[in-house]
Amino acid sequence: MAKKQVIIDTDCGIDDAQAIMMALAAPHIQVMGITCVFGNAAVENVCQNVLRVLSVCEREGIPVFRGSGGPLVGATKPVSDHFGTDGLGDVIKDKDPQWELKIQREHAVNAMIRLVTENQKQVSLVALGPLTNLALAVRLDPCFPQKLKDLYIMGGNMEGKGNVTLCAEFNFALDPESAYIVLEEFLCPTYLASWEYACRNALTWEFFEELINQDAAAAVFMKMITSKCWAYSKDAMRSKRDVYFGPGFVSYDAYAMSACIDGSVVTERIECPVRVELQGSMSRGMMALDRTNELKKSHSVFVLTKCDVAKLGQLLMASLRQPKK
Template structure:
């Protein structure tokens, strides 16, 4: 059976790294490229983080492309440091002096358009960071979305009760570039699946179930993930001691991995809401929030699948497989 081609667009933080590893471990997935965007850290750090993940997994043949260094409109917001200043918890002191030579010369947006044109109706696109690269792609090639097989997005907050992410009503990825999120959810008419902030938080795993408390694994990917999640583990322990929810809460929430899992195995998702959506841009408190239109007020022809429940055991197995010895 032919492997399904996949492009990963990422602002590579800790959960992005886990999602990338999940894709690399999936036996029926072929990662065509990783495109980088600002978000958890600068786009330069993102490129280096992706190269580090590919090195750990011995998949250096996968091309990495540098993309947008800021939002579609306005100046970049200051990224929060939940994942450290470098996006991976500031746990690595070494830096590859040759990293820039390992990044492809072609811009990420151009590469995305080219690869999809070469594989029309075959490529799944998984977007794990701000949607700037995707918005630019549809502006450069208005037919780009229709050439995709499907799109999976980690992002958005739809209930207005987000405490501890960015604002009352905005999830990080959408808040960092609300205009791009708006463009993508208006113009991408391919099958689209949205793994929101609430979806990830409500399907959290305990640290033991996700493998942190299990017997140590010596595979390089497992060692890498234990190292970069050490800061998340500390947040979680603080939450448990103080009986309050901080960024990661008392369990492990690998946000981006939920979108990747839905792409790899659709049966991971057990419930979703199918309806039109729109990203709010004007509200002083609700900018970046995703509005679900269940009463057809927007009169849109395109629906999005907003994920609500998942099979926790299937998701856990994908997480565990992602840190075993890499498979080609």
């Protein structure tokens, strides 16, 4: 059976690292390249984080490309400390001084266009960070979206609940214009794993303990990078995510990646047009679902609502049993 070809676009924080490992562990997935974007950390840190994940999993042959260092419009805001200042929990001391030599010379957006153009209707694009690289791709090549097989996005929200602003999810809030462009102009089949979808399909903290205490290099790495990170603390979540959704362990980007790896993970979804709000003092970056056809759009997306948590758990467990002995 031919392998499923995937490009991962990432702002590699801890949950991105988990999602990348999930793709690397899936035997039928071929990761063609990893494109980097600002978000959980500055894009230079993101590149180093991706290289680190590939090194842990002994998959250094996968090409890594540096992409956008800030949003499409306006100044780059200071990056959040959700996963520490470096995106991987601020626990890695031995940084690689040679990392830039290991990054491809080609810009991420050009690489994305080239790889998809060479393999038309074959490539699934999984977007785990702000959508800046994707918006630039469609500006450079207006036919780019129709060359994709499909698109999986971790981002946006369905109920106006926000995690960085009152009403907006992190990835969309960091670059609302790019999110708007992608959801207006990418007419390929598009699957959205929103913030609420991830939070409503949480795993238990007991599962998390079992996950990171497996006997493999990837699990040891994940245990280390989550060890001092408040986003992986039950106590810190009580005044944040738990207020909306109750307690649970959520690895956000894994929800988009798992849908790409195995469509049967998704058990319920809504098919409808969506639009990203660009104005609004409180709602900028919020995604609105148009279930009553007010917008008269020709294009719908699949907004994921329920998943098979047991299957998700199996994919997560497998992701940290690397490298294969």
